[in-house]
Amino acid sequence: MKTCKLGLLLIGILLINQSIAQEIIKLPEPNKTGGKPLMQALNDRQSSRDFIEKDLSPQQISDLLWAAYGINRTEAGKHTIPTSRNIQDMEVYITTKDGAFLYLPKEQAIQKIVSSDIREKTGKQDFVKVAAVNLIYVSDFSKAGNGTDEIKTMTAATHCGFIGQNVYLYCASEGLISVFRAYFDNTEVSKALNLPENKHVIYCQTVGYSK
Numbered sequence: 001m002k003t004c005k006l007g008l009l010l011i012g013i014l015l016i017n018q019s020i021a022q023e024i025i026k027l028p029e030p031n032k033t034g035g036k037p038l039m040q041a042l043n044d045r046q047s048s049r050d051f052i053e054k055d056l057s058p059q060q061i062s063d064l065l066w067a068a069y070g071i072n073r074t075e076a077g078k079h080t081i082p083t084s085r086n087i088q089d090m091e092v093y094i095t096t097k098d099g100a101f102l103y104l105p106k107e108q109a110i111q112k113i114v115s116s117d118i119r120e121k122t123g124k125q126d127f128v129k130v131a132a133v134n135l136i137y138v139s140d141f142s143k144a145g146n147g148t149d150e151i152k153t154m155t156a157a158t159h160c161g162f163i164g165q166n167v168y169l170y171c172a173s174e175g176l177i178s179v180f181r182a183y184f185d186n187t188e189v190s191k192a193l194n195l196p197e198n199k200h201v202i203y204c205q206t207v208g209y210s211k
């Protein structure tokens with residue numbers, strides 16, 4: 001009888017986990033007009049770290065993710081960043097106080113991966129647990145062909161550079177602050193996101209409001 005109850009409990013937990021894992025949140029349509037003129041945004045781009053605890057709106061999250069790695073040519077399924085041989089290996093995860101989510105560019109949606117606040121696991125600097133958003137840039141090496149891991153890492157790091165600059169420019173345009181980051185524990189971040197072996201965390205980037 002005891003074993004039977006335990007079995008039911010385990011099935012219940014599994015079902016709850018599955019429904020959390022499948023929760024998909026549609027984002028508002030990204031706002032592709034307006035913002036600061038490009039030259040002004042370039043002039044304002046900088047790294048800042050004096051974050052305050054203030055959430056981004058759903059519209060800002062949608063615009064931020066679209067700038068980072070959205071689809072800008074629907075028919076061709078191509079992104080706001082270039083990728084080597086169009087391998088499209090990148091995944092962008094977003095962590096907020098509400099959990100961790102995978103960005104789904106085709107759907108302009110986010111999928112809940114973790115339902116607890118894991119912001120502090122995304123870096124070794126104090127501001128990561130205060131800022132509204134930490135983005136985690138992951139490369140799926142299984143999409144990157146037959147090269148060595150060294151070549152795949154170099155290619156993925158280049159892709160991250162494009163994403164990071166798009167995010168910096170969006171933040172400069174929107175009056176948000178940001179910092180691109182290498183100072184994190186790779187194993188801890190991979191574990192927190194339950195990443196499989198083929199998916200590699202390359203860089204992170206923090207985004208939010210300034211003091």
Ligand SMILES: Cc1cc2nc3c(=O)[nH]c(=O)nc-3n(C[C@H](O)[C@H](O)[C@H](O)COP(=O)(O)O)c2cc1C
Nearest residue numbers: 045046047048049123125179180181182183184203
């Ligand atoms: C590859 C890379 C890794 C970085 N890692 C960190 C980091 O872990 N923590 C941090 O506070 N800043 C980090 N930065 C931000 C740099 O410190 C910053 O870009 C530099 O000081 C120049 O300042 P600016 O971005 O305002 O021009 C990183 C930047 C790059 C390009």
